[in-house]
Amino acid sequence: MATDIRLKERLPDLTDRIVDSYQECCGIHHLGHCPLPSFDAVVGIAQDLKEILYPGYQKRQNLHMGNVVYHVGDLVDSLHDRLTQQLARALRHDFRRRHGKECGENELPDFEALGQEKAVSFLDTIPQMRRTLALDVQAAFDGDPAAGDLDEIIFCYPGLEAITIHRIGHELHQLGIPLIPRMLSEWAHSRTGIDIHPGATIGHSFFIDHGTGVVIGATCEIAEHVKLYQGVTLGARSFAKDESGNLVRTTKRHPTIESHVVIYANATVLGGDTIIGSHSTIGASVSLYESVPPHTIVMLEKPSLRFRQAS
């Protein structure tokens, strides 16, 4: 080992310069006594929720109707505690950011109590969420000739993974939880290539096949029985700014998709006023910036291709 001690002696000075930069340029460090939610803890919660939603597929094997109640009861109890802690952190952080309060100040709301209340409200939605997800699994089977059985869909379909995490994140988003729903959606995005903002509203029997590159914006409204393929963007056309030149972050910027619509690979549908009428089909690679009435088929014109012999 050829370590040059003089080189290594430069490290304390470098450490000081790094720490100085924490004081100089703000906004990309979080130093203080008030912890943020933990990405790893949020992922652990999502994995245990999946274990409850699809028992027997993920972690614990040899579950049967005689022992599953203990397994689920144990998970629910643990999820209650962990959700309470993480939701409280997210709520406290958001409050502080918006009101400029320090972490230990007296007049802060009781975020632990608020977190627990919202954790229980969320857990309460699991049975209904399972009913919706069962319809999503069935829609995948009905929509893909390559699917062998329902088990294959639960094990292997990234579209089901993405909608499962979205339904969890959307419930938390509806309960007013900041930050954590986006952590969940980005965790799903990272593993599936499917980017669904937790604000999007999506009906039952939803199926995304293959999925890589799909983007569904925050203000999308999607009715039931909609099928998307890889690379579909349901996006914004342009962004409104207020009189100070800041982005307006609340308008409906993303399209509305009515029921029984199919959108093929790499199609792009943009704009908050765009409505795709029910039972319509949007062909592969179509770019659409306007509404279409129900029962419409939109395809690329006989594509303008040039064919020639290689020399």
Next chain:
Amino acid sequence: MATDIRLKERLPDLTDRIVDSYQECCGIHHLGHCPLPSFDAVVGIAQDLKEILYPGYQKRQNLHMGNVVYHVGDLVDSLHDRLTQQLARALRHDFRRRHGKECGENELPDFEALGQEKAVSFLDTIPQMRRTLALDVQAAFDGDPAAGDLDEIIFCYPGLEAITIHRIGHELHQLGIPLIPRMLSEWAHSRTGIDIHPGATIGHSFFIDHGTGVVIGATCEIAEHVKLYQGVTLGARSFAKDESGNLVRTTKRHPTIESHVVIYANATVLGGDTIIGSHSTIGASVSLYESVPPHTIVMLEKPSLRFRQAS
């Protein structure tokens, strides 16, 4: 900690409602004494197979010709046992699903023996698979000016990762193993963005550059020396249904690509009757629904773009 005990006392009731939902809506839980294959175990098998296929790159370092036989022998022995167990589970599960049998019933075939037989048949293909993969690595080097050397390709190229896992999964698919080949392909898809169905037939010297968004359908046939770029879809045009309105799951729905074809980024080739003749080139973003003869170049017509000055 502000835990409200009364709120927490609602959890046992919630647990009961969740467990009730396992009885109510079937198909998205697996409760019973007959375990499914484990996704984690299948991933562990794939990682050890990669260690054998590309020794010295992955886990164990300081391998040399004097000690590698012990390392490989140990891995092969362990893979034999784990493959036997997982293949047996997949075969048993598939048999039960198709015949409606319970797990312990007497007249079931000996799935352990069947699993072992297929595990050994699979392991037997490793030397030949290495020869094919060596050609794939070379094709990547010959096809990408940014590749520094072969090591960089083995370490860093998602296209090689995807075709490696595909060649493993396709062998298992050919041996009639259900479910596990799709677990493998989805594991690769999750990490590379490349979605190759294990049913697809792919010749040697195959190279996918960048790869995110590539989809290759179950009934594709791809000859040797084919190169694809990111976002290429080799997909189905439409799905046949039988007289009961169910999807027909066996027809050839995806294209045939002859040898020495290059397909550039985001091109889409659809349909089971579509044949891309050898030595043809399909340009970026082309959508093609028909066959082309050998030595054809297909490009977008001088694209219909509108240029204007920003106001």
Next chain:
Amino acid sequence: MATDIRLKERLPDLTDRIVDSYQECCGIHHLGHCPLPSFDAVVGIAQDLKEILYPGYQKRQNLHMGNVVYHVGDLVDSLHDRLTQQLARALRHDFRRRHGKECGENELPDFEALGQEKAVSFLDTIPQMRRTLALDVQAAFDGDPAAGDLDEIIFCYPGLEAITIHRIGHELHQLGIPLIPRMLSEWAHSRTGIDIHPGATIGHSFFIDHGTGVVIGATCEIAEHVKLYQGVTLGARSFAKDESGNLVRTTKRHPTIESHVVIYANATVLGGDTIIGSHSTIGASVSLYESVPPHTIVMLEKPSLRFRQAS
């Protein structure tokens, strides 16, 4: 367990055939006494660098200005040692590959000393890198109406993850380190779907939204305040070959993007001579093979779509 011993007795022979293949087809194994860099070690280094760049978000919680110096000092010290080792391995491997030397030969340069020198040079760039990344975070906030605050961007934005890892890898690339920059870029690609070659030059205030499918080639030059959306390719048009038919690996093959350019989803810009002038906008799904002057808007012509009623 129904293990058939005779079947299992075939395994030693199979092991021998596998090891024989290591001698037969070269290039896809690394056997010898000279270890390669470890992908896992490189990922560990990247994770600790992120902990220094964005303290308080990743691993350690409850950091404050009173204790952060110890945490950072400890990480810097450990990073020095690990970087030295991995950089030395990469440099030694590259030297051997280019000069055909064995690992222990006397006349080899002192790669440990060289690795340490470059490790310290790299660590020295962290404060400046933090300044650039703070501008990237701000650009994401200014460019996306769905962003709630800067914390959400640091936790959840794959575009920030990709540019963070790119800025690390690009510094190492500028220091002449082989292999490791590509390991880093592929690690980011795997988790974000964004594939930026470490050779690309990218100015500050860079933002990629959603990001899946983005490809930025090795010889791209991107000025400051550029915004890209998912699926954008900045790629090569064709590859030059030398008189022996080998690819030329050094020419500028990828476009130049001037400042304040926005390129929307799934647009493709190709060619080393292509320059997108400053303040230009390239619309979604546009394919562009030629330069455009500053302040130009390029859109698809009113797309040639066919609308019809479903029968």
